[in-house]
Amino acid sequence: MPxxxxxxxxxxxxxxxxxxxxxxxxxxxxxxxxxxxxxxxVCVFEPLPYHTAIPGYVxxxxxxxxxxxHGTGSAAAAAFRAEGRAMDTEPAQxxxxxxxxxxxxxxxxxxxxxxxxxxxxxxxxxxxxxxxxIDVSVGRDGSGEICVQGEVIAVRVPESFVVEAMAKAEQxxxxx
Amino acid sequence: MPxxxxxxxxxxxxxxxxxxxxxxxxxxxxxxxxxxxxxxxVCVFEPLPYHTAIPGYVxxxxxxxxxxxHGTGSAAAAAFRAEGRAMDTEPAQxxxxxxxxxxxxxxxxxxxxxxxxxxxxxxxxxxxxxxxxIDVSVGRDGSGEICVQGEVIAVRVPESFVVEAMAKAEQxxxxx
Numbered sequence: 001m002p003x004x005x006x007x008x009x010x011x012x013x014x015x016x017x018x019x020x021x022x023x024x025x026x027x028x029x030x031x032x033x034x035x036x037x038x039x040x041x042v043c044v045f046e047p048l049p050y051h052t053a054i055p056g057y058v059x060x061x062x063x064x065x066x067x068x069x070h071g072t073g074s075a076a077a078a079a080f081r082a083e084g085r086a087m088d089t090e091p092a093q094x095x096x097x098x099x100x101x102x103x104x105x106x107x108x109x110x111x112x113x114x115x116x117x118x119x120x121x122x123x124x125x126x127x128x129x130x131x132x133x134i135d136v137s138v139g140r141d142g143s144g145e146i147c148v149q150g151e152v153i154a155v156r157v158p159e160s161f162v163v164e165a166m167a168k169a170e171q172x173x174x175x176x
Numbered sequence: 177m178p179x180x181x182x183x184x185x186x187x188x189x190x191x192x193x194x195x196x197x198x199x200x201x202x203x204x205x206x207x208x209x210x211x212x213x214x215x216x217x218v219c220v221f222e223p224l225p226y227h228t229a230i231p232g233y234v235x236x237x238x239x240x241x242x243x244x245x246h247g248t249g250s251a252a253a254a255a256f257r258a259e260g261r262a263m264d265t266e267p268a269q270x271x272x273x274x275x276x277x278x279x280x281x282x283x284x285x286x287x288x289x290x291x292x293x294x295x296x297x298x299x300x301x302x303x304x305x306x307x308x309x310i311d312v313s314v315g316r317d318g319s320g321e322i323c324v325q326g327e328v329i330a331v332r333v334p335e336s337f338v339v340e341a342m343a344k345a346e347q348x349x350x351x352x
Contacts, residue, residue: 016228018235026226028237050202052192053272054337055344059194060273061204061244065237096229097236100278107272107337161230161283168231 005031006041006073009087013169014094014162019069030066032073032120041074041120041132044140047110058108058116063148066118067134068097071152074120075130079156082125094162095130095154108147109138117142128156181207182217182249185263189345190270190338195245206242208249208296217250217296217308220316223286234284234292239324242294243310244273247328250296251306255332258301270338271306271330284323285314293318304332 007020007030015021020030032043043066051062075095080087108116116136123131132152137144157165183196183206191199196206208219219242227238251271256263284292292312299307308328313320333341 014230016226016231018227018229019237021228024226024228026224048202050192050200051194052197052200053194054190054270054333054341055192055348056340059241060276061195061237061241064240064244064276064278065235068237068240094230096283097278097280099280100236100240100276102240102273102276104273104275157230164232165230172231 005033006077006087007031007069010094011092013166014092014157016169017069019065020073028062028065028069030069030073032070032077034077035119041070041077041122042142043070043073043118043120044115045118046115049110049112052110053107056110058110060102060104063104063108063116063136064100064102064150066116067102067136067148067150068100068152070118070120070134071100071132071150072097072154074122074132075152075154078122078125078130078132092162094157096157097152098129098155099153101151103149104147105149106147108136111138114139114144117144130154181209182253182263183207183245186270187268189342190268190333192345193245195241196249204238204241204245206245206249208246208253210253211295217246217253217298218318219246219249219294219296220291221294222291225286225288228286229283232286234286236278236280239280239284239292239312240276240278240326242292243278243312243324243326244276244328246294246296246310247276247308247326248273248330250298250308251328251330254298254301254306254308270333272333273328274305274331275329277327279325280323281325282323284312287314290315290320293320306330
């Protein structure tokens with residue numbers, strides 16, 4: 001795996017996401033990478049003991065969150081790749097979720113020794129839109145049974161939003 | 177609105193959900209009620225300042241979480257109603273999400289003075305399955321523009337799961 005996660009390339013003012021922002025100290029700090037196969041993307045996530053649905057199983061909203069951010073992260077990586085340039089080149093590209101689908105095939109065990117493994121497959125890169133399919137299994141190596149399947153339709157954040165986010169991030173810093 | 181939320185009727189051992197469990201002190205503590213019209217369901221949720229996507233907007237994973245738990249709560253309430261009995265009667269009914277769809281129509285402003293308003297519509301109650309459609313707007317009274325639409329297909333938790341959850345909740349209590 002490369003040293004930096006996809007999310008580590010997001011510019012500072014777009015790095016406050018509760019799911020994956022490295023500057024959101026309260027958040028999940030989700031990290032995504034290209035897999036060794038160079039084609040799919042992976043994320044390993046350790047749910048906290050209180051991320052429960054019914055006792056012993058992972059809460060569906062946390063699963064949806066990890067799928068969401070692994071999806072938008074994978075979308076950004078795929079978009080850079082489609083343009084033939086590295087993620088640390090300008091202009092930055094940041095994706096938001098337009099549509100999220102999650103199928104909970106079976107309850108996902110919450111086991112401190114077996115983190116969640118997400119595998120993303122880029123289905124389509126077209127204009128501002130990227131579609132990513134994601135399988136979630138339990139266990140660090142990804143060989144576990146698939147408990148959850150997700151689909152993320154991600155769209156590139158318009159420039160006007162990026163400017164606004166930058167202003168709000170600045171404001172937030174000066175308020176603190 | 178009635179005094180107790182749907183989630184307040186869940187038995188203790190099924191009340192540790194990170195989204196809506198009243199016994200999960202780290203969780204979102206989502207609460208759902210029948211609306212004044214007696215047909216739809218409502219939930220008012222105040223995102224925390226760090227529940228951000230890009231600065232100024234609510235994180236999609238938190239929106240998915242609130243939709244998820246408002247959906248399963250509404251499903252339970254609808255199932256009790258379909259059986260013509262009150263939520264405090266036995267046997268308890270608890271639903272989990274089989275499938276979640278979320279369409280983010282537009283970015284949802286994160287405004288401390290304007291909580292999220294969720295409106296649930298029971299589309300179908302059939303056997304162990306309940307389908308709930310949910311609109312999310314910004315502002316306590318629900319008159320705001322709809323930013324997000326969700327669909328929750330909820331299924332009643334099998335009895336074997338309830339027994340297992342009860343044992344795990346007991347174990348967790350005796351461990352602490």
